[in-house]
Amino acid sequence: MKSLLAALAMTTALTLPAIAMARPVTLTTTLTNYGGDGAYLALYVTDPTGAYAGSLWMAGGKSKYYKHMTDWYRATGGDPAQVDGITGASVGAGRTLDITLDLADALFDAGYTLHIDGAVENMRESPNEVAVPLTTAGAGIPVTGRRYVADFTYDM
Amino acid sequence: MRKTLTLLVASTALSAGLGLPAWSAPRAPATEDSRPFAALFASDQDTTALFLVSGDDDDDRGSRNASRSDDDEDDDEEDDDCEDGGCNSAGNPAPAGSVAPPQNGLFGTGAPPKVQVN
Numbered sequence: 001m002k003s004l005l006a007a008l009a010m011t012t013a014l015t016l017p018a019i020a021m022a023r024p025v026t027l028t029t030t031l032t033n034y035g036g037d038g039a040y041l042a043l044y045v046t047d048p049t050g051a052y053a054g055s056l057w058m059a060g061g062k063s064k065y066y067k068h069m070t071d072w073y074r075a076t077g078g079d080p081a082q083v084d085g086i087t088g089a090s091v092g093a094g095r096t097l098d099i100t101l102d103l104a105d106a107l108f109d110a111g112y113t114l115h116i117d118g119a120v121e122n123m124r125e126s127p128n129e130v131a132v133p134l135t136t137a138g139a140g141i142p143v144t145g146r147r148y149v150a151d152f153t154y155d156m
Numbered sequence: 157m158r159k160t161l162t163l164l165v166a167s168t169a170l171s172a173g174l175g176l177p178a179w180s181a182p183r184a185p186a187t188e189d190s191r192p193f194a195a196l197f198a199s200d201q202d203t204t205a206l207f208l209v210s211g212d213d214d215d216d217r218g219s220r221n222a223s224r225s226d227d228d229e230d231d232d233e234e235d236d237d238c239e240d241g242g243c244n245s246a247g248n249p250a251p252a253g254s255v256a257p258p259q260n261g262l263f264g265t266g267a268p269p270k271v272q273v274n
Contacts, residue, residue, distance in 0.1 A: 022264015054260030
C-alpha cells in the first residue's frame, strides 16, 4: 500500500508540470493614424540566437503581400503554412488589435524576442517595427513602434 | 502477488506520467524535425504561386497598358476569385479558427486564438 501511494505521488508530481506548460497571453497592438489602407502585421518570435522560432499572428490574409514584411519573409520564405490558423484581417489606421493566445511557458524569461513587421499598401515597409524580449517582468509595459505601431503590450 | 501488482501499477503510472510530456514534446518541434519534406514541398508550391501571381500583376501593369486600360480592375477580380476559394488553398493561409495553430512549439495547446479589433 505504501509503495502504491509513493508511486501515485510520483506520477502526480510528474504530470502536473506537463499540464501547467502554457498560459493565456494577450497581445495588444495599437496603430498610429498613418493615413493609409489597412496594415499587414507579422508577429513572430526569435530564439536566443536570433533565429526564427515561429509565428504568433499574421494580420492580413493575402500571401502575395507577405514579401513586404521583409524580415518575416526572409525567415520563412513567405510560407503560408507558417501562419495557418493564426491569420486574420489587416488592421486599419488608429485601430487596436487584441489577440489572446495560449503560449508555452518556455518562451518567457528564456531569451526569446517577439518581433512585429509591418507593411501598408503604397507606403513604406517597416521590418522589425517592434522587437520586445519576452519576460514576465516586461508584461504590461507598452513598447513604441517605429512607424505604424503606436504601442504594443503583452499581458499574462 | 500484492507486491507484483503494486509494481505493475507504479510502472504503468510512471509510463503515463513520463509519456504525456514526452508525447507533447515531439509534437512541438514537429515542423522542424518530422515534417521537413512536407514543409519543403509546401513551401516550394506556395513560393512559386506567390511569385508568379505577384510578378504577373506587376509586369502586366506596365506592359499591357496600351491594349487594356482596366488592368487594375482585372487584377482585383483575380484576387477576389482566389478569396472565394478557387486558389485559396494554394496561396493563402487558413484563417484563424478554421484550423489549429501551427505546431511550432510556441503554442501550449491547440486552442484557437481569440482576436478582436477595436
